Amino acid sequence: MAEKLTIRDIARLAGVSKATVSRVLNQKPDVDPATRERILRVMEEQGFVPNIAASGLAGGRSRLLGALIPSLTWPLIPELMRGVGEVVGATPYELILYSINDVNHEKDRSDIISRIVRTRLVSGLLAVFPGPSAKYLAALHSRSFPVLLIDDQGIPPENTPWISVDNRVGAYEATRHLIRLGHRRIAHIQGPLKYQVSHDRYRGYCDALEEAGIPLDPELVLEGDFMPQTGRACANAFFDLPPERRPTAIFAGSDYMAYGAIAAAEQRGLRVPDDVAVVGFDDNPSSAHMEPPLTTVRQPFYEMGRRAAEMLLAFVEAPRMMHHPSQNGQFAGVVTPSPAVFEPPVRVKMPTSLIIRASCGASRQLHPSSEQGGGDRSR
Numbered sequence: 001m002a003e004k005l006t007i008r009d010i011a012r013l014a015g016v017s018k019a020t021v022s023r024v025l026n027q028k029p030d031v032d033p034a035t036r037e038r039i040l041r042v043m044e045e046q047g048f049v050p051n052i053a054a055s056g057l058a059g060g061r062s063r064l065l066g067a068l069i070p071s072l073t074w075p076l077i078p079e080l081m082r083g084v085g086e087v088v089g090a091t092p093y094e095l096i097l098y099s100i101n102d103v104n105h106e107k108d109r110s111d112i113i114s115r116i117v118r119t120r121l122v123s124g125l126l127a128v129f130p131g132p133s134a135k136y137l138a139a140l141h142s143r144s145f146p147v148l149l150i151d152d153q154g155i156p157p158e159n160t161p162w163i164s165v166d167n168r169v170g171a172y173e174a175t176r177h178l179i180r181l182g183h184r185r186i187a188h189i190q191g192p193l194k195y196q197v198s199h200d201r202y203r204g205y206c207d208a209l210e211e212a213g214i215p216l217d218p219e220l221v222l223e224g225d226f227m228p229q230t231g232r233a234c235a236n237a238f239f240d241l242p243p244e245r246r247p248t249a250i251f252a253g254s255d256y257m258a259y260g261a262i263a264a265a266e267q268r269g270l271r272v273p274d275d276v277a278v279v280g281f282d283d284n285p286s287s288a289h290m291e292p293p294l295t296t297v298r299q300p301f302y303e304m305g306r307r308a309a310e311m312l313l314a315f316v317e318a319p320r321m322m323h324h325p326s327q328n329g330q331f332a333g334v335v336t337p338s339p340a341v342f343e344p345p346v347r348v349k350m351p352t353s354l355i356i357r358a359s360c361g362a363s364r365q366l367h368p369s370s371e372q373g374g375g376d377r378s379r
Contacts (some may be wrong), residue, residue: 005048014042025092029050036048058319065312066122068098068112068137070129075255075284080128080150083305091313093302096122113137124316126308134160146315150308161315161346163308167197167281170297170352171204171251174279177295177354178249179212181361183277187220187247189234189257198223201253201281220247224257231260239268248276249360255280255296262290262359277360293357302352311346 007025011018016035018060023031024039031039042048065088068079081097088095113133116125124146127137131153141147148161156162188205191198202221209216222237224230231252238247252258259281265272270280272292273338277350280287283298 001206005046006182007366010042010046010048013046014039019282026232029056048189054286055338059269061291062121062123063093064122064315065093066096066098066116066125066307068125068127068130076231076282079301080305084126084300084309086201087306087313093313123310126150126312134170143318146312148308148315152302153195155196156347163348165304165352166349167200168204168207170281172207173203173354174281174297175205175208176249177356178277178360179208183249184214185220185247186249186251187238187249189224189231189252189261190221191224191226191253193223198253205251206217219245225254225256226256228256228260231257232264235261235264239264239270250276251279251283254282255282255294258296259293273359273361277361283355288357290359290379292359293344294356296355298353298355304350307348307350
């Protein structure tokens with residue numbers, strides 16, 4: 001019986017109009033506190049679950065938000081979406097996930113975006129690592145349909161809200177840490193050069209070398225694809241160099257490539273970190289449980305998710321707030337929107353953290369200069 005209840009039924013049981021119940025559901029401030037309390041009590045007693053999509057559309061705006069995400073198997077997705085979900089869960093909005101199939105990636109992405117645009121079921125869209133679709137999604141961004149990108153794969157389109165991390169600084173700190181341990185021949189396994197993130201991390205690596213007066217050696221830089229197999233292949237290429245030209249440390253542009261580098265070292269009978277230090281980038285959940293545990297650059301996926309959800313809610317609520325100012329209708333923990341929320345475009349680079357573990361603690365006997373350069377800071 002509870003599942004069949006409508007707003008009209010709740011209004012009758014509470015002795016109020018249907019419009020008053022609707023205002024309570026939409027968190028409008030112009031409802032007497034005692035009346036609001038009575039309506040909420042009736043809803044709780046009856047186990048009433050409102051049709052959020054229908055009630056939102058009746059008021060001119062859906063109470064649904066969309067999140068376009070890559071495959072759920074990506075290690076960053078759970079933490080990122082946990083942050084999104086915590087923020088959205090404290091509001092009257094609900095979240096719809098659109099997941100893209102890795103097998104037929106481009107066609108699947110195109111079909112999903114077309115469906116989102118055609119149905120207009122959601123009030124705004126959070127696009128996580130949209131890749132080539134970023135430009136198309138940017139063109140959809142407007143006051144009536146805000147789109148926010150979490151992306152580091154390319155240069156963000158103009159006039160589109162965008163969140164990423166400061167990859168260049170993160171890579172610089174990882175490389176500087178290895179230099180402070182005494183390493184001078186530090187190899188770098190890049191991610192795919194078609195992605196901006198790979199260039200940013202390479203520039204951070206170069207920044208640290210230049211600062212320390214270490215010449216860049218092109219034979220110590222190879223391109224991978226973020227996955228373990230290329231990390232293994234690149235590391236083997238480094239180990240094939242003559243002994244005097246081999247690296248004593250490897251900075252991999254992803255944790256997965258670092259896993260491959262560690263596997264290659266073990267296959268060669270090299271000890272990590274005694275013979276070669278290894279540092280990654282991402283801080284995947286499994287990195288702390290590697291043998292040895294992996295030193296890496298942590299991306300704040302949870303915090304990124306929270307920040308992205310706050311920003312998207314601010315964009316969605318901006319037109320409503322401009323026309324319906326309230327004293328107590330703000331969502332707890334959500335960025336306060338303003339009439340100028342779309343001007344200028346919001347660009348956020350979130351800080352990374354260097355997480356120091358055992359994989360970079362190379363033997364001081366091999367690197368007598370490791371006493372120089374001051375101490376390291378683990379954040």
